[in-house]
Amino acid sequence: xxxxxxxxxxxxxxxxxxxxxxxxxxxxxxxxxxxxxxxxxxxxxxxxxxxxxxxxxxxxxxxxxxxxxxxxxxxxxxxxxxxxxxxxxxxxxxxxxxxxxxxxxxxxxxxxxxxxxxxxxxxxxxxxxxxxxxxxxxxxxxxxxxxxxxxxxxxxxxxxxxxxxxxxxxxxxxxxxxxxxxxxxxxxxxxxxxxxxxxxxxxxxxxxxxxxxxxxxxxxxxxxxxxxxxxxxxxxxxxxxxxxxxxxxxxxxxxxxxxxxxxxxxxxxxxxxxxxxxxxxxxxxxxxxxxxxxxxxxxxxxxxxxxxxxxxxxxxxxxxxxxxxxxxxxxxxxxxxxxxxxxxxxxxxxxxxxxxxxxxxxxxxxxxxxxxxxxxxxxxxxxxxxxxxxxxxxxxxxxxxxxxxxxxxxxxxxxxxxxxxxxxxxxxxxxxxxxxxxxxxxxxxxxxxxxxxxxxxxxxxxxxxxxxxxxxxxxxxxxxxxxxxxxxxxxxxxxxxxxxxxxxxxxxxxxxxxxxxxxxxxxxxxxxxxxxxxxxxxxxxxxxxxxxxxxxxxxxxxxxxxxxxxxxxxxxxxxxxxxxxxxxxxxxxxxxxxxxxxxxxxxxxxxxxxxxxxxxxxxxxxxxxxxxxxxxxxxxxxxxxxxxxxxxxxxxxxxxxxxxxxxxxxxxxxxxxxxxxxxxxxxxxxxxxxxxxxxxxxxxxxxxxxxxxxxxxxxxxxxxxxxxxxxxxxxxxxxxxxxxxxxxxxxxxxxxxxxxxxxxxxxxxxxxxxxxxxxxxxxxxxxxxxxxxxxxxxxxxxxxxxxxxxxxxxxxxxxxxxxxxxxxxxxxxxxxxxxxxxxxxxxxxxxxxxxxxxxxxxxxxxxxxxxxxxxxxxxxx
Numbered sequence: 001x002x003x004x005x006x007x008x009x010x011x012x013x014x015x016x017x018x019x020x021x022x023x024x025x026x027x028x029x030x031x032x033x034x035x036x037x038x039x040x041x042x043x044x045x046x047x048x049x050x051x052x053x054x055x056x057x058x059x060x061x062x063x064x065x066x067x068x069x070x071x072x073x074x075x076x077x078x079x080x081x082x083x084x085x086x087x088x089x090x091x092x093x094x095x096x097x098x099x100x101x102x103x104x105x106x107x108x109x110x111x112x113x114x115x116x117x118x119x120x121x122x123x124x125x126x127x128x129x130x131x132x133x134x135x136x137x138x139x140x141x142x143x144x145x146x147x148x149x150x151x152x153x154x155x156x157x158x159x160x161x162x163x164x165x166x167x168x169x170x171x172x173x174x175x176x177x178x179x180x181x182x183x184x185x186x187x188x189x190x191x192x193x194x195x196x197x198x199x200x201x202x203x204x205x206x207x208x209x210x211x212x213x214x215x216x217x218x219x220x221x222x223x224x225x226x227x228x229x230x231x232x233x234x235x236x237x238x239x240x241x242x243x244x245x246x247x248x249x250x251x252x253x254x255x256x257x258x259x260x261x262x263x264x265x266x267x268x269x270x271x272x273x274x275x276x277x278x279x280x281x282x283x284x285x286x287x288x289x290x291x292x293x294x295x296x297x298x299x300x301x302x303x304x305x306x307x308x309x310x311x312x313x314x315x316x317x318x319x320x321x322x323x324x325x326x327x328x329x330x331x332x333x334x335x336x337x338x339x340x341x342x343x344x345x346x347x348x349x350x351x352x353x354x355x356x357x358x359x360x361x362x363x364x365x366x367x368x369x370x371x372x373x374x375x376x377x378x379x380x381x382x383x384x385x386x387x388x389x390x391x392x393x394x395x396x397x398x399x400x401x402x403x404x405x406x407x408x409x410x411x412x413x414x415x416x417x418x419x420x421x422x423x424x425x426x427x428x429x430x431x432x433x434x435x436x437x438x439x440x441x442x443x444x445x446x447x448x449x450x451x452x453x454x455x456x457x458x459x460x461x462x463x464x465x466x467x468x469x470x471x472x473x474x475x476x477x478x479x480x481x482x483x484x485x486x487x488x489x490x491x492x493x494x495x496x497x498x499x500x501x502x503x504x505x506x507x508x509x510x511x512x513x514x515x516x517x518x519x520x521x522x523x524x525x526x527x528x529x530x531x532x533x534x535x536x537x538x539x540x541x542x543x544x545x546x547x548x549x550x551x552x553x554x555x556x557x558x559x560x561x562x563x564x565x566x567x568x569x570x571x572x573x574x575x576x577x578x579x580x581x582x583x584x585x586x587x588x589x590x591x592x593x594x595x596x597x598x599x600x601x602x603x604x605x606x607x608x609x610x611x612x613x614x615x616x617x618x619x620x621x622x623x624x625x626x627x628x629x630x631x632x633x634x635x636x637x638x639x640x641x642x643x644x645x646x647x648x649x650x651x652x653x654x655x656x657x658x659x660x661x662x663x664x665x666x667x668x669x670x671x672x673x674x675x676x677x678x679x680x681x682x683x684x685x686x687x688x689x690x691x692x693x694x695x696x697x698x699x700x701x702x703x704x705x706x707x708x709x710x711x712x713x714x715x716x717x718x719x720x721x722x723x724x725x726x727x728x729x730x731x732x733x734x735x736x737x738x739x740x741x742x743x744x745x746x747x748x749x750x751x752x753x754x755x756x757x758x759x760x761x762x763x764x765x766x767x768x769x770x771x772x773x774x775x776x777x778x779x780x781x782x783x784x785x786x787x788x789x790x791x792x793x794x795x796x797x798x799x800x801x802x803x804x805x806x807x808x809x810x811x812x813x814x815x816x817x818x819x820x821x822x823x824x825x826x827x828x829x830x831x832x833x834x835x836x837x838x839x840x841x842x843x844x845x846x847x848x849x850x851x852x853x854x855x856x857x858x859x860x861x862x863x864x865x866x867x868x869x870x871x872x873x874x875x876x877x
Contacts, residue, residue, distance in 0.1 A: 010035035010138065014342040024055050024145035027137065035138045036338030039130045039325070041175050042071050042168035048137050049076045049164060056144045057081045058155060065225025068206040071168035073225050076136070078143045078162075080155040083116055090159065091233060094118060097363065098234040098311070099447055100371040108367060117355040117362045120235030120312070121162045121348060122226075122303050125212045125242070127170025127202035131319055131337065132241030135344030136162040142349070154349075157356035161235065163226060166303075167205050174202025178324050186325030188334055190246065195323040199630040200638070207646070208638020209856065212240070213299070213485070215306035216455055218405055219642070219856025230307070231407045236366040237274070237355055238314040240303030241344055243321035247329055249288035250343050251318035252278040255297040255304075256482070257466050262450050263297070263308055264372060270313040270365060271297075277354040278347045287343065298462070299485040300454045301855075309451035310407065311369035313362075315351070319343050373449030382426050385456050386413075386500040387440040387492055394534040397594050398859065399495045400440050400513050408452045411441040411510035422500035426458050433500065441510050455491050458499065459818035462487060467820065474760055474822070481820070486764020486790055488819025489857070493766055493786035496534075496860040518591025521583040524573055524599030527611060528586050529557065532567035532780045534859075535593040537866035540569055540619065541649045542592075546585045549575040550619040554776065554875050557608035562598065564608075567779030567871065569619070571597070572611060617874045621650060622669040624869050628654035631680035632673075636706055636851060640674055643853045643865055650869075657681070660689030665696040669873040672865075675707025675851065678715050690718055698841035702872035704865075710795060710836075710847040720845045721838055722802035726794040728759050730828060759828055761792040765819025768810040769834045776875040777806045777837055777846065780863045784810070786817045787834060787861055788854040792825065794832050795849055803838030803845075807864075835864060837876070844876040 009028070011018065020026075027035045030048050040048070053061035053076070060077040067073060077084060096103055097111055121139070123132040140162055143155060154160075165171055174197070182194035189195075200208050205222060214223040230238075244251065253275035259268060275291050282289045295316055297305045304314035319340050321327070326336045355362050376383075389396045400410045417435040424431070444453045454460055462483075470481035492499035530539070543550055551570040556563055576582050583599075590597050609615035626640055644652045652672070655663060665671065671693065673681070682690065697703045697720065705713045713721035724732040766786040771778040787807075797805045809815060812830045821829070836847040846868050852861040 010338060010342070011142075013338075014346070015142065018142075018151075019147040020145040021147055024141065025051050026141055026145070036134060036336070036341035039175050039178060039337060040134055040137070042165055042172050045133050045137060045164050046072055046074060049074060049140070052076070052140060052144055058084055058144045059140065060084050060087060064229050065221070067167070067169045067222050069169045071165075071172065073168065073222060074164050075229060076140050076162040076164055077159060078140045078155070079116060079159040080152070083155070083159055090115070094234050097367055098370060100367060100374060101447070103367070112360045112363045115363055116157050116159045117237065117359045118233060118235040119158050119160045119352055119355050120230070120233070120238045121160070122166055122238065122240045123162060123164055124171060125166040125240065125303055126210075127167045127172070127204070128174040128197060129203070129243035129321060130171060130174065131243055131340040131344050132317070133165050133171065134341045135241065135348060136164055138341060138345050139348050142345070154352055154356045157359045158352055160352055161233065163229070166222060166226060167211050169206045170202045170204055173200070177202065182324045188326045188328035190327065200634045204634060204638060207642040208634045209642065210635065212242075212303050213301045213855055215301045215303060216406060216489070217301060217855050217857035218402065224405070227405065234310070235307070235312050236362050237351060238304065238307035238312045239317060239348060239351055240314065241317045241348075242319070243340070244318045246321050246323060246327040246335065248318070248320040249290060250282065250320065250347065251295060251316065252282070252289045252291045252347070253315040253317065254291040255316065256292050256294050258296050258298045258462050258483070260298050260300065260305060260309070260454060261461060261463070262454050264369065266365070267308055267313065267369070271315060274313065274315050274351055274354060277350045281346050281350045285346070294482075294484065296484045298483075298487070300451065300489070306451070309454055310448060311366050311373070313365070317344060317347055370447040373447055374445050376444060376449060380503070382423075382453075382457065382501040382503055383445065384441060384443040384502050384506065385492070386420070386422065386435050386502065387442070388498040388500060389436060389438045390498055392533045393438060394594055395495050395497050395860070396438075396440055397515070398534055399491060399497055402491070403442065403452070403455070404513065406448065406451060406455070408442065408448045409446045410513045411443070412513050413437050413439045413441060414509045414511045417508050420500070420502065420506070421504060422502050424500065426501045435500065440513065455489070456499065458490050458493065459488070462820060471822070478754070480761070481763060483763045483820065486788070486819065488764060488766040488788070488817065490766060490786070490818055491857075493817050494788070494858050494860060496782045496785055516594050519587060519596045521587040522599045523583045525601040526603060527573060527600055528571040528597040529559070529564050529600060530569040530571065530590060530595060530597045532565045532569070533595065534780075535595060536567065536569065536780060537648055537863065539590065539593050539595060540870065541621070542589050543569070543571070543586070544621050545649065546589055547577065547580060548582070548585060551575070551611070551616050552619040552871065552874060553609060554615040554617065555609050558606045559598070559600070560606065565779065566774070567776070567867070570611065570616060619870060619874060622869050622873055623667055624650065624652040625655050625665065625668045625671045626652040627657055627671070627673050629656045631657065631676040631684055633675045633707070636674035636676070639851060639853045639856065640672055640706070640865070642856065643862060644869070647862065648866065657684035657689065660685050660692055663692060665692065665701065668701065670702040670704065670869050671696070673703070673705040673709045673712065676709050676712070678708065678712040681709060681712045682715065682717060694718070694720065694840070697843035697845065700842040700877055702844045702846065702868065702876060704846040704848065704868045706848050707791065707851055708793065710793070710849050713845060713847055714795070720840055721836065721847055722798055723833070723836060723847070724796045726759070726796060726828065728757050728824070728828070731756065732796065759792045759794055759825045760822040762789040762822070762825055762829070763820040764788065764790040765821045766817035767815055767821065767829070768817060769807045770810055771807045771835070772804065775804055775806045775837065776871045777835060777864060777867050779867055779871060781860070785860055787850060788858050789821070789850050790854070791850065793849055794828055795836070795847070797831070797833045798836050798838065803836055805833040805835070806837055807835035808833055842877060844872050846872065
C-alpha cells in the first residue's frame with residue numbers, strides 16, 4: 001500500500017545536488033518503493049540495514065537483543081571505513097573518556113584530538129510514531145553512500161549509531177493496523193478509521209508499557225538491552241526521535257520548563273546550540289518548527305533526560321505525525337509521511353554536522369560533565385546517601401541491583417559506623433546515628449553522580465516561580481499545570497528503604513556490592529520457616545513451581561530471637577511428595593533470592609500459632625483473571641499483566657469486558673479490573689456482566705479494582721463498595737452543590753468558581769500512606785510507605801461496619817514526601833483511603849485507589865497485588 005511514486009526520488013526532492021555511490025543500494029532497490037513511501041515493518045527496517053552493512057565497509061550492523069515477541073533490536077553504525085574497522089578500539093577509548101578519574105590530562109588531550117564524536121539516534125520508542133526509524137534508514141544510507149567532501153568529513157569526524165527500533169513489537173502492531181485499514185495510497189482525512197487506532201495502540205510495547213518512561217525503572221527487556229548498549233559506548237549526543245499530533249510542525253530540541261535542576265546550565269546551552277542548528281536548516285528550507293513551549297526535561301526516565309544526566313547531550317525531536325501516509329491539517333497544509341521522514345532526517349543531519357564541526361568541544365563537553373559530577377563542590381548539598389538494611393535486607397539488594405544497572409556505582413559498608421552525622425531528609429537537621437554493616441553507600445562524587453543524585457534524593461525541587469505560575473493557571477483560568485509527567489520518583493522511598501543523607505567528609509570501610517552466599521542445606525525434621533520479605537512474592541511462586549506445597553501464617557510467629565511476620569511461608573516436610581529432596585529445593589530456591597530458611601523440629605513457638613492452628617493455611621497458586629481491552633486503561637492493564645506474568649511468573653487469563661455476561665468464573669479465585677471509567681465499565685459489562693461478577697463474588701470470589709475503577713465498585717448500580725468519589729470540598733454525587741455568595745463583594749473570587757468540580761490532580765507525587773499491617777492485604781508492607789499518586793481521585797473512607805481502610809493517607813503535615821500536590825488537594829486527601837477491603841457475602845472486594853505497580857518501579861506497593869491474589873482467597877474469605 002505505497003503512495004504512487006512521484007517523478008522525483010526522495011533524495012532529489014529533499015537533498016537535490018548530492019552525489020551517491022550507486023554500489024550502495026537505496027530503499028527502492030531493496031523494497032521496491034522509495035524512502036518515505038511506506039511505513040516500514042520491523043523486518044523491512046532490518047532487511048534494509050543488512051543490505052547496507054553488506055554493501056558498504058562504512059556500515060556495521062549489530063543485533064544486540066530481542067523484544068518480548070522475539071523481534072530483533074539492532075544497532076547500525078555508520079562512519080568512515082577506517083573508523084568502522086577499529087570500532088573495538090573506539091569503544092575502549094569512549095569508555096576511558098567516560099571515567100575522568102582514570103584519565104590524565106595528556107591522555108584526555110590525545111583522545112580529544114583523534115576521537116570521532118559519537119552521535120546516537122534512538123528511533124521510534126513509540127511504535128505509532130514510526131518516522132524516526134525510516135529517517136534513520138535514510139540518514140544511514142545518506143552517510144554511507146554520499147560522495148561529497150562534506151559527507152566524507154561527517155564520516156571522518158563522527159560515528160553515528162542508530163538504535164533502529166526501540167519498540168519493534170509496538171511498531172509492527174501499528175503498521176499492521178495502518179496497512180489493514182487505510183485506503184490504497186493513503187487518506188489525509190483525520191476522521192478516517194485508519195487514523196483511529198484500536199486497543200491496544202502501537203505506542204506501547206508488548207506489555208503496554210511506555211518505553212519512553214522506562215529508562216530508570218528498566219522493567220522492560222527492550223530497555224535493558226538498550227541501556228546495556230548505551231553504557232558500553234557512552235555516546236556524546238543522544239537524539240530521541242518521536243512524533244506528536246498532526247496539527248503541530250516540528251519540535252526543535254529545546255525543552256520547556258521545568259528542566260531537571262540537577263542538570264548544569266551548560267547542558268541547557270547545549271540544547272539551545274543544537275536546536276538553533278536545526279532551526280537554521282529548517283529556516284533555509286522554509287519549514288516550520290517551534291521550541292520551548294512543551295516537552296520538559298524534568299522526569300529522569302525520558303530518552304533525552306536519562307542520557308543528559310549521564311553527561312550526553314540528550315535532545316528530543318517531535319515531528320507532527322501523519323497517522324499513516326498523509327495528513328491534512330486544519331489550515332489546509334498536506335503533510336505526507338515522506339515529509340515527516342525528511343524533516344526528521346534534515347534535523348538529524350544538522351546535529352551530526354554540528355557534532356563534526358565542533359568535535360573537540362563535543363568530546364570535552366561530555367568529559368567535563370562527567371568530571372563535574374565528581375567535583376561537585378557545593379558544601380550545602382548532600383554528598384552521599386546511606387541506604388539502611390532495616391529488618392528486610394532483600395529490599396536493599398533489589399534497589400542496589402537496579403542502581404548498578406543504571407551505571408551507578410554502589411558500595412556496601414563492611415563494618416558498623418558509629419555516630420555518623422546524617423540527615424533523615426536532605427533539608428532536615430543533622431543527627432548522629434550508627435550505620436550498620438551491610439548498609440549501601442552511594443557517593444555522588446562519581447561519573448554518574450547526577451543521575452544517582454536525581455534518583456536517590458528525597459526530592460528534586462521544581463522551580464518555585466514555575467510552581468506559582470501553575471497555581472495561577474488553575475486559580476484564575478482553571479487550567480492544569482504545564483507539567484508533562486510525574487514530579488517524584490525517589491527510589492529509597494519507593495522501595496521502602498530508609499535513606500540517610502550526608503554532607504560532610506566520610507571515611508570508612510566499604511566494598512563492592514556482592515550477593516550473599518547461599519546457606520548450606522540443612523534437613524528439617526518438621527518444617528522450614530521462610531520470613532515474609534520483599535522477595536516473598538516471586539520466591540513463593542518459584543517454590544510452588546518446583547513442586548513444593550506451601551503454607552502461610554496469618555499471624556506472626558516468634559521463635560527464640562527471630563520473628564516471622566504474618567504472611568511468612570512454611571514448608572512442612574510431611575506435606576511434600578515422598579521423592580522430593582525438600583532441603584535441596586528449599587535452599588536452592590531461597591538462595592537465589594538471598595534468603596535463608598530456618599529448619600525447625602517443633603511447632604511450639606514462643607509466640608504465634610503452631611503449625612496445626614487454623615491461622616496456618618495452605619497456600620496454592622491462585623487462578624487469576626484480568627479484564628482486558630477497552631475500557632481498561634492500556635497502561636494499567638499492561639502493568640498488571642506484566643506483574644503477574646513476569647515479576648511473579650503466573651499467567652492470568654485475559655477476559656474482554658463483553659465476555660462477562662456469559663463467562664463461567666467458577667474456576668477463578670481472583671478477578672482484577674484495571675483502571676477505567678466507571679460509567680464505561682457499566683456500559684461495556686452491561687447489567688448481565690455486572691450481575692455475573694456480583695454472583696461470583698458472593699459465592700467466594702475476590703474482586704479487585706484499581707485506580708478509577710474503584711468508583712465502579714462504589715457505583716450505585718454495582719454496590720460492592722460503600723465509598724464514593726469526592727468532588728472539591730468533599731462533596732459527593734448525592735450532596736447538594738454549594739451556593740454562590742449572595743453579593744459579589746462577599747467573595748468575588750469564589751463567586752466565579754465552578755459549583756461542582758473534581759479536586760485538582762496530584763502531579764505524580766510521592767505521598768505517605770499508613771498501612772494496617774495486621775490485615776492480610778498489608779502483610780509484608782512497612783507500617784508507613786510512600787505511594788505514587790497521579791490523579792485527582794479522592795475516595796470516602798469506609799465505616800467500620802462497611803469494611804476496612806487498610807491503607808490511609810497521612811495527615812497534611814506528613815503527607816507529601818516529594819512532588820507537586822496542590823495545597824487544597826493535599827488537605828482533602830489527608831486521612832482518605834488508599835486501599836480498602838470489604839466483604840460481600842462469602843467473597844471479598846479490594847479497592848486500590850492508585851496504581852500499586854506504577855511503571856514497574858513502585859515495587860513495594862506491588863505487594864498489595866500479590867496479597868490480593870494469593871492471600872485474599874486463603875485469608876480473606
